[in-house]
Amino acid sequence: MLAYQKPCTIGDPVDDIDTPALVVCLNKLEENVGKMNTAMEKYPGVAVRPHVKTHKCPEVARMQMRAGAVGMCCQTLTEAEAMVGGGVADVFITNELVGKTKLRRLASLARQAAVSITVDDAANLQDISDVATEMGVTIHIAIEVNVGQDRCGVEPGEPAVSLAKLATSLPGVTFKGIHCYNGWNQHVRSTEERSNAVNKVVDLTRKTLEALKAAGLECPYVTGGGTGTFHFEAASKVFTEVQPGSYVFMDADYYKNLARDGNFDTEFLQSLFVLTTVQSAAASGERVVLDAGLKAVSLDSGVPMLSQRPDLTYHSGGDNHGIVTPGGDLPVGSKVWLIPGHCDPTVNLYDWIVGLRDGKVECVWPVSGRGPGN
């Protein structure tokens, strides 16, 4: 067993949780999962397939499936294997997988669950077909279209048609539809600008659908959107599915969206925290030091906020420390609740999510989809 030891046991009070610990408030998590369901009732015919890259945890996925999700999006094979192993019967890998080793793992998963994956390269698609045929399974293909993310994906229109045609012609695979996601749009701060940004995505998606139709190809599946934009994709009449992930936990970066406008974004609550302890107050007039550094909170989207202490600021103190200023009233041993800057990579630093209700530990969930990206 490689995981570090569990930070607490069921029934423990907060004070007994070893820190740093990743803690989720179960009431708020459940409220978020329910609210997504309610939000999606406004868009009949549009499905929700939440993204597990946020939580990487089968227990949360099962909660989302019970609330009406049609399946789960995954970013890595490890996440997909963890979800299928945890009982999810339909997984969509929103990422290209390359090489025989990975593709055989993919085909093996397709024996146990409905498996779909994005593709943006003809030779890769041929490899998937070969492995699926060799292993006697069917893998469903969504062509990734570059709708402004400028990362993976073929250009809209004809390049997508060309790959879709190939998918319909090869054995072991089906052409499922198109994947049109722009992650950067999630973090455009104002609602109006975010809506305008999604309009561009919808235009490029529509252009691709028209090209597919002109080529005689049915495209019943169009997927994209995240926590920051899913309302717009869902209302577009073009998308058939949305993939929000962060809404279950939220984070300080999404909070900056909320702070800019008072609309439906505010429907989700901050449920995820990193519980830390003050380990040094030797210079407490100037600073105190927390036992949570960049191994405990990902700093890629900015430093964490201190929950309920807007007067205090977190500064990076290296791998193992967070420096809080001014911090004069926090003695050694006191607990500080951090709101991570970015939930997804922060969760990836942990093997365990502690579920808290009414001040007591109700569960300790393994983050079994964690890893560097395999």
Next chain:
Amino acid sequence: MLAYQKPCTIGDPVDDIDTPALVVCLNKLEENVGKMNTAMEKYPGVAVRPHVKTHKCPEVARMQMRAGAVGMCCQTLTEAEAMVGGGVADVFITNELVGKTKLRRLASLARQAAVSITVDDAANLQDISDVATEMGVTIHIAIEVNVGQDRCGVEPGEPAVSLAKLATSLPGVTFKGIHCYNGWNQHVRSTEERSNAVNKVVDLTRKTLEALKAAGLECPYVTGGGTGTFHFEAASKVFTEVQPGSYVFMDADYYKNLARDGNFDTEFLQSLFVLTTVQSAAASGERVVLDAGLKAVSLDSGVPMLSQRPDLTYHSGGDNHGIVTPGGDLPVGSKVWLIPGHCDPTVNLYDWIVGLRDGKVECVWPVSGRGPGN
């Protein structure tokens, strides 16, 4: 078993390693371990206690112990437990541990190995004494002195004396000496400026030693220094031990030191790489996309370099992707070797280190000290 699956098996060629993977070149690692030994022969009476926060891996620690290390420095209890479990008989935790849960784990370790720890707070020292007494063990105390890091540690001189006196008076603990480390100095780029920075550390350390002596306290143990500065501390006639860590692996940030001056820094070789695969070349005229994002390489000290490809630049593409420009000659499926910006937090993202020799996998080591900081 929570770890993601091993990326390869012993005997595999490079092409069969599943990516992203953390790979160490064993010849270079062994050369680095040997070179540290040779370097320290210049400083008789000064011991080397390498820091495991770099590798978190008992196999590497045992290699360092065989080469003459007197014990290992650890930053967390998880690291210390992994090292003692892996056969290291003397561990020094260069960090404050707070709270009964952690202190009981510490005392439990002291049943199996010689255990020392830094302290900068009287109440915390009292707690350590209480737990050690309760569990019938001895824990050795090094007072952490703030020599310019401005993080943990009491101020030089009298505040250190006061804690040292307390350590000598309490049961279950001994006063071992002082910990005088300034991490920021490791990354001062020019040798001359780095030497000047260490002179300030040495002055503050000497001031504290004089205050201890005036108070009638023997201080046979003075520890500090890292890969960037250990020569200066070792030559100071004040330090009795140095704590270099990164020298076993090196990284792109330390490489910036090397690039600035042609002196002894260059003695260590880059042995650690993140092996990645090109997963998308749909826009290969402009960019290609690697399967290694910020879950595979820590970006806190800048982006990774591409080994042997100084013409190419890595850009962050989020959690799971690295974007390489211009990248025109890298087809889908080709391997790219990244030199991490910062080795310590990059290693912390992995459960496995793949050891490579002559193009084949010789070992797959568990990173058993990994974790958020518990």
